[in-house]
Amino acid sequence: MKWIEWLVEPSLDKRPNSAHIALVALKQELHEKTALLKSEFPLSHTWNWLKRPKRYLPMTSDRIRWNALVKTTVHGVISGGACATLIPLLFWPEIGFLALILFPFGAVLGILMGLLNGLLIGEILTCYHFRGTPPRIPFQLKMFLGVFSINTFTNAIFLAAIGLPFPGFIAASQIQHWTANIALSSLMGISSQLVAKWYFDEL
Amino acid sequence: MNSLMNALQEPFRDRYQIQQQLGKKAGRQTFLAIDNETQQPVVIKLLSFNKDFEWDDLKLFEREAETLKSLNHPAIPCYLDFFEVDLPHSKGVALVQSYIPAKSLEAQLKAGRRFSEPEVKQLAIALLEILSYLHSQQPPVIHRDIKPSNILLGERSGNFVGQVYLVDFGSVQTLAATEGGTITVVGTYGYMPPEQFGGRAVPASDLYSLGATLIYLTTGKHPAELPQINLKLHEPKICKPQFLVREVD
Numbered sequence: 001m002k003w004i005e006w007l008v009e010p011s012l013d014k015r016p017n018s019a020h021i022a023l024v025a026l027k028q029e030l031h032e033k034t035a036l037l038k039s040e041f042p043l044s045h046t047w048n049w050l051k052r053p054k055r056y057l058p059m060t061s062d063r064i065r066w067n068a069l070v071k072t073t074v075h076g077v078i079s080g081g082a083c084a085t086l087i088p089l090l091f092w093p094e095i096g097f098l099a100l101i102l103f104p105f106g107a108v109l110g111i112l113m114g115l116l117n118g119l120l121i122g123e124i125l126t127c128y129h130f131r132g133t134p135p136r137i138p139f140q141l142k143m144f145l146g147v148f149s150i151n152t153f154t155n156a157i158f159l160a161a162i163g164l165p166f167p168g169f170i171a172a173s174q175i176q177h178w179t180a181n182i183a184l185s186s187l188m189g190i191s192s193q194l195v196a197k198w199y200f201d202e203l
Numbered sequence: 204m205n206s207l208m209n210a211l212q213e214p215f216r217d218r219y220q221i222q223q224q225l226g227k228k229a230g231r232q233t234f235l236a237i238d239n240e241t242q243q244p245v246v247i248k249l250l251s252f253n254k255d256f257e258w259d260d261l262k263l264f265e266r267e268a269e270t271l272k273s274l275n276h277p278a279i280p281c282y283l284d285f286f287e288v289d290l291p292h293s294k295g296v297a298l299v300q301s302y303i304p305a306k307s308l309e310a311q312l313k314a315g316r317r318f319s320e321p322e323v324k325q326l327a328i329a330l331l332e333i334l335s336y337l338h339s340q341q342p343p344v345i346h347r348d349i350k351p352s353n354i355l356l357g358e359r360s361g362n363f364v365g366q367v368y369l370v371d372f373g374s375v376q377t378l379a380a381t382e383g384g385t386i387t388v389v390g391t392y393g394y395m396p397p398e399q400f401g402g403r404a405v406p407a408s409d410l411y412s413l414g415a416t417l418i419y420l421t422t423g424k425h426p427a428e429l430p431q432i433n434l435k436l437h438e439p440k441i442c443k444p445q446f447l448v449r450e451v452d
Contacts, residue, residue, distance in 0.1 A: 004327075004421075007414025010397050015407045019334035022410055026327055 003029055061126045069118035073111060080110020214239060215288060215297060219247055230255045231264075231373075235302060238283075244302040245283060248373075251295035261296070267372045268298045270344055278333045278368045303368050305358075308351035308420065318420045322364040326420065329367035330354065330413055338406040345404050348374035349412035350394045351419055376404050393427035 003026055009015040016022040084106020085099045214220045219236040225246065226233040234247045250256075250264045271282035284299035306314075308326075318326070330349075337344040346353075348371060357366035374390065390399050396411035398404070415426040 004414050004417050007410045008418065009411075012396075012398055012405065012407055015396075016410055018406055019331045019338050019410060023328065023331040023335055026324065026331065 064126050065118075065122035068122035069115065072118035072121055073114035076110035076112070076114020076117060077107045078110065080113055081107035084109070215247065216284075216286060219245060219284075219299060221247070230257075230260055236299075238299075244304075246280065246300050246302045248298045248300070249288065249295055250297075251290050251293050253293045256293075263373055263375075264296060264298065266375055270372050270375045271298075271300060273340070274337070274344070276333065276336050278329070278366070279372075280368070280370055303355050303370065305355035305366065305368060308354045308356055308416070310352075311356060312351060312420070312423065317423065318364070320421070321362070323417055323420050325364040326354075326356075326367060327413070327417055329364075330369065330416075333367070333369045334406075334409050334413065338409070343406050344372075345376045345406055346372065346374065346409050346412075347376050347390055347399065347404050348394075349409055349416060350391050351416055354416065393425055 003022075006014075006016060006025070007022065016025065081103040084102040088095060088102060089099045212221075215236070218239050220239060222235045222237060222244075224232060225235050230251055230253060232249045232251075234249065236245050236247050237243070238245050248264075248267075250260060252261075268282065268285045271280060272285075275281075280303060281301040282298075283301060284297075286297055288295045288297050334346070334349075337346060346369065349369070353369065353371040355368040355370055356364070357368075359365045390404075390412070394412040394415045396408045399408050399411075418424075419426060
């Protein structure tokens with residue numbers, strides 16, 4: 001807190017002139033939230049982030065957007081690949097391990113999904129972070145935002161991956177389609193809770 | 204001392220019944236008492252003209268009474284009464300003020316309470332609002348002895364750190380008082396800004412003491428124990444990484 005240092009300046013010329021000025025500056029600091037928040041670690045350190053001591057760095061809107069983008073893209077690649085692998089398995093279980101061939105295709109679609117999701121999450125977080133609202137967002141709202149955004153994109157990718165190449169497929173198998181969709185959404189729901197927590201830990 | 208306590212068994216002015224001693228400094232004692240007229244607890248500060256007595260003490264004591272009388276703020280004790288008393292071996296004067304049922308920051312820190320960054324900011328805002336009020340008086344009132352033992356903090360509730368009070372106006376200076384006459388150097392080592400050692404206190408001097416108090420709250424270390432570089436207090440780096448201090452040169 002640079003602000004406290006300002007108060008204990010030995011030289012009168014460098015200290016705030018009045019309590020009012022100091023008060024305005026402190027409130028301004030709280031408002032602008034140049035305040036120090038837990039920063040994220042680079043992606044390459046994802047696996048040992050638990051072991052590393054928490055660092056504190058100023059949170060900027062660029063940093064929030066970048067973190068959101070990187071995380072959602074990684075998540076998109078994994079979930080897109082999983083979608084492309086698991087959905088055919090649901091309908092044609094006999095293909096077995098061959099379904100893994102589809103993983104890269106799903107992963108490529110997942111990159112797109114992740115990027116779009118990251119842009120959205122980045123904007124939501126930036127909005128919350130710099131609008132001066134109290135940093136404590138209700139837990140339910142966090143979860144809702146996380147689950148909602150991820151599921152929307154998961155469903156979009158599901159429709160794009162299955163619906164576009166085989167337009168007749170979805171129409172022909174309504175029940176199977178929705179069963180698969182709900183099953184996947186639930187699966188994604190669990191992972192999205194983790195991801196949502198990951199995002200919002202920053203606030 | 205026993206004779207004094209015995210003398211205090213009788214209510215002052217047939218009105219204030221002493222309950223217990225709250226504090227003691229050279230020549231000055233503070234008591235908790237009950238006002239028999241209102242049945243409210245009050246604080247009585249007693250200055251006795253004993254052998255340690257100095258005229259500066261009376262000057263500051265009267266100034267404290269005058270200052271409290273002129274102030275009206277929910278976070279500052281209310282002036283209630285001021286009178287002379289006859290003590291067993293000397294005379295004295297007593298100042299009666301409202302009692303605030305809250306513990307000092309000093310006591311709470313010693314009891315092991317620690318303050319988070321948001322709590323320190325809440326405290327800072329509350330204290331700055333009180334100081335802003337004091338400094339906006341005509342002439343400005345400078346407390347000159349802001350430190351954890353002179354700040355009372357009420358019960359915490361939820362995210363609210365508690366109601367903050369500023370007490371002990373026994374070192375107070377009004378800017379008018381420095382225009383002529385002798386200079387009285389008061390304050391507490393560690394919390395005093397450099398200019399106050401020379402007897403020159405200005406409203407910004409209270410800000411320095413507030414800053415030193417906040418550093419104490421965040422680090423748990425008395426300001427006099429902290430490293431100083433070019434007279435500037437430095438928070439030790441190990442305590443809280445977010446409070447890292449830029450090294451001077």
